Amino acid sequence: MDTDRAMGLFREGLSALSNNEPLKALSLFERAYNIKDIPIIKSYLAFSIARERGQVSLAISLCEEAIREEGGNPVHYLNLGRVYLVRGDRERAVQAFRAGLKRQRHPEIIAELERMGIRRLLVIPFLKRQNPLNKYLGLILTRLKNI
Numbered sequence: 001m002d003t004d005r006a007m008g009l010f011r012e013g014l015s016a017l018s019n020n021e022p023l024k025a026l027s028l029f030e031r032a033y034n035i036k037d038i039p040i041i042k043s044y045l046a047f048s049i050a051r052e053r054g055q056v057s058l059a060i061s062l063c064e065e066a067i068r069e070e071g072g073n074p075v076h077y078l079n080l081g082r083v084y085l086v087r088g089d090r091e092r093a094v095q096a097f098r099a100g101l102k103r104q105r106h107p108e109i110i111a112e113l114e115r116m117g118i119r120r121l122l123v124i125p126f127l128k129r130q131n132p133l134n135k136y137l138g139l140i141l142t143r144l145k146n147i
Contacts, residue, residue: 009032
C-alpha cells in the first residue's frame, strides 16, 4: 500500500519535471521518499535537491546510496551525472554518464552527453585523436553501428 502511494507521487514528480515544474517535482519526490525509501525515488530526489536547493553533497550521497542498492539501473548514474553538472564538475559527470551506459544504453544519458558535446572514447587510447588509425577506425566503427 505504501509502495503504491509512494510510486504514484513519484510518477507525478516525473511528470512535473517533464513539464518544467522543478519545485513541484522536488516536493512530490520528498513526499514519496518520506513514505517509502526506494532507490529510484532517492535518485530523483537527489537531483532535485541539487538543482533547486544547491545541496550537492547531500545529493551525491543519496545518488551513491541508490547506486549501492540498485547498481544496475542506469538512471541512478544519469542523476548522479546531473548532480555533478549542477556542481560544475564536467569530468565526474562524464564518468557517471559513461558508467551508466556500461550498465545499459539509456537515451537520456546519451542526450546529456550530446548536449555536453562529449566525444567518444578513442579506439586506440595510447594514440592521439588525430592519428590516422584512430581517425579511420573510429569512422568505420561508427558506420558499422549505424548499419
